[in-house]
Amino acid sequence: MSTIQNYIEENKDRFLEELISLLKIPSVSADKAYKSAVLNTADFVLESLKKAGCDLVEMCETPGYPIIYGEKIIDKNLPTVLVYGHYDVQPADPIELWTSPPFEPVIKKTEIHPEGAIFARGACDDKGQMYMHVKALEYMTSTGNLPCNVKFMIEGEEEVGSESLSWFVPRNIEKLANDVILISDTGMIANDIPSITTGLRGLSYVEVEVTGPNRDLHSGLYGGAVANPINILTKMIASLHDENNHITIPGFYDNVEELSAAERAEMAKAPFSLTAYEKSIAIGAVYGEKGYSTNERNAIRPTLDVNGIWGGYTGEGAKTVIASKAFAKISMRLVPNQDWRAITTLFKNHFESIAPAAVKVLVKPHHGGQGYVTPTDNIAYQAASKAYETSFGKTPIPQRSGGSIPIVALFEQHLKSKTILMGFGLDSDAIHSPDEHFGIWNYLKGIETIPYFYKYFTDLSKTE
Ligand code: BES
Ligand code: MN
């Protein structure tokens, strides 16, 4: 029987070529101009699951982009692993900042990835990480090493809020029945410090519009006498944090889970270099909520950030104008127990209440979702931990992440199963940014680690 290491050694060039083909298709879900590419990517994923040994594959139509479903059921009495991933990617903008075109994948060596990394939009988030599961399945089915049942559910709208999947899951509870959900769409601390993601933050995303006069005005003729919506908007936004960087929206922290001193001490044990962190993104100093460490600020504490702000004249040269309108897109990262719909309402009420009578304010909610915490005292976590021990030779560190995969909380609500987050990307892989990449070593290490998870999870299920 071929071992996974041998199988990877014999097939790694093909594994890379296939991923490169997948990365060439620009499946940007946010932009309708890419619709046919998104659909072609769905076809690619469906075909790849068929070739990897699924007995049944389906292109499941939804109100939006299709969900790819695949399964291989070997014995109803054995446990079932449900793999989730996404085939859509973020827009490549700002495209001029890429050192090579985002949909023409190239392999380049970096300081962190001396063996080379694939540079392309979606390389790490999530095509590369999703495809590791397809190749792990191929190994297990073709060599007789699949120890349990497996189902795949790969969506094409994760980067825009998973609306169609939220529609699909409650309608397909039987079909999606499983014992554990397995996702690789997060990261780990470093290639020599494996970690398992044990938490995701929730999200509330809103857009605000401030309207002053009914038309743009001459800033000399009217300046000083009417409210400037941009001045007002920036003042309102600035007031959302106090001098300690606490968020000022009344009730915002009401349900925030407070970690015990012991839990915080445990968190502080994770290896972290503040100097390296500052250096990696070229900042003079970190900044954030008083009383919390950097790791706490971006994992266990909620945030409020402006993602974009616009209005008035931004073209070349100078134009003297008081704009009629000003806009901003604002996201709030939430922690367990904060309800995203309730937070959206708190934001809306507060933002409307602080607007001076001189302007009108409109708050438009976009998408959102709940945070998630993975238990570490169950067999899924133990199986994942043993899998990393086998392939990395080290026990992984549990670590909460600041990112969001809102659909995970919905999986638990409808399917009643826990999710295990085995991410193999690094923070430096520049997901959502120009020059996104994924280390070849990480890609192959993921393919190596995944089959061990299946094995240990099946073994541990028998002794339960
Ligand atoms: N894969 C990311 C989330 C992620 C990345 C979690 C790294 C933890 C570590 C996912 O594709 C993503 O980008 N999620 C969005 C939210 C979504 C609703 C658009 C996010 O976190 O901004
Ligand atoms: Mn992702």
Ligand code: MN
């Ligand atoms: Mn993403």
